[in-house]
Amino acid sequence: MTDSVTVYSPATVANVVCGFDVLGFALAAPFDTMHLRCTPEPGVVIINEDDYGLPTEPTRNVAGAALLALLRALPEPLGFEMRINKGIKPGSGIGSSAASAAGAVVAANRLLNDRFSPEELVQFAMFGEEVASGARHADNIAPAIYGGFTLIRSADPLDIVPLQAPPLHVTVVHPQIEVRTADARRILRQQVPLKDAIRQWGNVAGLVAGLLQSDYDLIGRSLEDVIVEPVRSILIPGFAAVKAASMAAGALGGGISGSGPSIFMLSRDEATAQAVGHAMRGVYEPLGVDFHIHVTTLSPVGVRFAV
Amino acid sequence: MTDSVTVYSPATVANVVCGFDVLGFALAAPFDTMHLRCTPEPGVVIINEDDYGLPTEPTRNVAGAALLALLRALPEPLGFEMRINKGIKPGSGIGSSAASAAGAVVAANRLLNDRFSPEELVQFAMFGEEVASGARHADNIAPAIYGGFTLIRSADPLDIVPLQAPPLHVTVVHPQIEVRTADARRILRQQVPLKDAIRQWGNVAGLVAGLLQSDYDLIGRSLEDVIVEPVRSILIPGFAAVKAASMAAGALGGGISGSGPSIFMLSRDEATAQAVGHAMRGVYEPLGVDFHIHVTTLSPVGVRFAV
Numbered sequence: 001m002t003d004s005v006t007v008y009s010p011a012t013v014a015n016v017v018c019g020f021d022v023l024g025f026a027l028a029a030p031f032d033t034m035h036l037r038c039t040p041e042p043g044v045v046i047i048n049e050d051d052y053g054l055p056t057e058p059t060r061n062v063a064g065a066a067l068l069a070l071l072r073a074l075p076e077p078l079g080f081e082m083r084i085n086k087g088i089k090p091g092s093g094i095g096s097s098a099a100s101a102a103g104a105v106v107a108a109n110r111l112l113n114d115r116f117s118p119e120e121l122v123q124f125a126m127f128g129e130e131v132a133s134g135a136r137h138a139d140n141i142a143p144a145i146y147g148g149f150t151l152i153r154s155a156d157p158l159d160i161v162p163l164q165a166p167p168l169h170v171t172v173v174h175p176q177i178e179v180r181t182a183d184a185r186r187i188l189r190q191q192v193p194l195k196d197a198i199r200q201w202g203n204v205a206g207l208v209a210g211l212l213q214s215d216y217d218l219i220g221r222s223l224e225d226v227i228v229e230p231v232r233s234i235l236i237p238g239f240a241a242v243k244a245a246s247m248a249a250g251a252l253g254g255g256i257s258g259s260g261p262s263i264f265m266l267s268r269d270e271a272t273a274q275a276v277g278h279a280m281r282g283v284y285e286p287l288g289v290d291f292h293i294h295v296t297t298l299s300p301v302g303v304r305f306a307v
Numbered sequence: 308m309t310d311s312v313t314v315y316s317p318a319t320v321a322n323v324v325c326g327f328d329v330l331g332f333a334l335a336a337p338f339d340t341m342h343l344r345c346t347p348e349p350g351v352v353i354i355n356e357d358d359y360g361l362p363t364e365p366t367r368n369v370a371g372a373a374l375l376a377l378l379r380a381l382p383e384p385l386g387f388e389m390r391i392n393k394g395i396k397p398g399s400g401i402g403s404s405a406a407s408a409a410g411a412v413v414a415a416n417r418l419l420n421d422r423f424s425p426e427e428l429v430q431f432a433m434f435g436e437e438v439a440s441g442a443r444h445a446d447n448i449a450p451a452i453y454g455g456f457t458l459i460r461s462a463d464p465l466d467i468v469p470l471q472a473p474p475l476h477v478t479v480v481h482p483q484i485e486v487r488t489a490d491a492r493r494i495l496r497q498q499v500p501l502k503d504a505i506r507q508w509g510n511v512a513g514l515v516a517g518l519l520q521s522d523y524d525l526i527g528r529s530l531e532d533v534i535v536e537p538v539r540s541i542l543i544p545g546f547a548a549v550k551a552a553s554m555a556a557g558a559l560g561g562g563i564s565g566s567g568p569s570i571f572m573l574s575r576d577e578a579t580a581q582a583v584g585h586a587m588r589g590v591y592e593p594l595g596v597d598f599h600i601h602v603t604t605l606s607p608v609g610v611r612f613a614v
Contacts, residue, residue: 018508019508019512020505022505022508022509022512023512151512151513152509153510153512153513153525153528153529154509155509159528161512161513161516163516164520189501190500190501190502191498191499191501192500192501192504193498193499194497194534195497197499197504197508198329200504200508201326201327201329201504201507201508201511202328202458202459203460204508204511205326205329205330205458205460205511205514206458206461206466206468208512208519209458209468209470209515209519212516212519212520213519218460221461221466227501227504
């Protein structure tokens, strides 16, 4: 067996507009670069090669917790040393913790000759998400591992459905403000009007049909969220202006990435995605909010191996 | 222009389990047989050739109201005589009124050399639904006109999305009890828990993906309704027993058709659909409830023309 491997683990967008808690997708960039090697001593060692100062104690590190979950499923004691260089800024709302957790278990599985199924890897990586947010959710983990668009049809029991999608360009703006996931959760209403729920699942159905039938217009029409966005977007300064400017620039649609603060927009071609980035800049520069923009694509693959 | 035409207009299932208010499909049987001819006198004449005693005054007859809506969209005054022989029992919950309204406008459109688009025909036929139930809804009209599975992504503005589906066999049992649509509407909670809504739209997404990818297992797993069925099924004696017996007989899943009282089940093959019918009979015979069973298929086409 090979005894070391390098992987690139992608950023992901969860809570895709109408698909709150069920739809996510992988991005081509940014990504974490992670190097895993087997060690003679059992257990997990984490080495951070970036400046984010994340915990290195394995039980408190998302990649560490994911690796420990995987090790518990093995009959033999094994040791891993994981070097992590995060390209995805923690707290940005584009699946930073999921990327590290997913990258770790995919890398380990390669060293174990692909002993585990993708679904088992998702289960292991969810322990990493638990460390990050207190909830063992798969919204970002699934697209990070499967790539492309994924549906979590059911969280319990876990039922992941990969969805074919046409080429899509993605513009993400990360305003440098903090939205705590706990706040974003607390602000949600626990009861919603039935008529809004019906409108939402009509849009979810339309979005899935649009993706599978490569119908960009239908994708655009279906990118409407009448339940979560109206509430959560108030936590993100400039949200309405960013959305309006992006649509005017030709975006198909978009919304809050994960629980924010990043905002993503989908476009049919790269020129439009660049124009959307320009429009986003035009909103945040005058506001004096620091921000970072990624112009990238939907990635049909998840965690990739360095050649 | 031809001056008369005969059409067969199909029964339809609306509110397909998790797809409440958005998903419907057409059945190969039963159907209404309708004969339309142009008359020299402007206006609409309705002649019932069955024994249901439905109103013949055009404004109070669903086919009549649909034809009047279509006539209002024409510059020239025209006259139609519509003979209707209903094969779909009124009040059964399988789109009896929609079939008459849809059949009428499709027939008229043929006599007008297909002047109107399918979506315009849906709009006209919705005036028939208004006569029947007080609401101008398209849940049954859309599959009756388009055939196959249809998604009403949005009712306002109307956005109909035809969905490809694999071959499906359908068993429908119509217990001869009355469920008034108004009662079925009143019993629904107007607020639903967010977590149930999320589970529902995960299932809607799974059902659409299962249909478009011809994944029968996914279709089966997604046929779960945590919002409407738990409430409305109490209006239908024997519902839980029918469902349990149908699943034991091999059905993929199913639920209330429309607002009831009919119950439908989907199966992969005809033998299973027949076994499901047998299982349904085994529930209702001992209960002493009169019932009628249809073993049929999903129809890829809607209103058909007699050759």
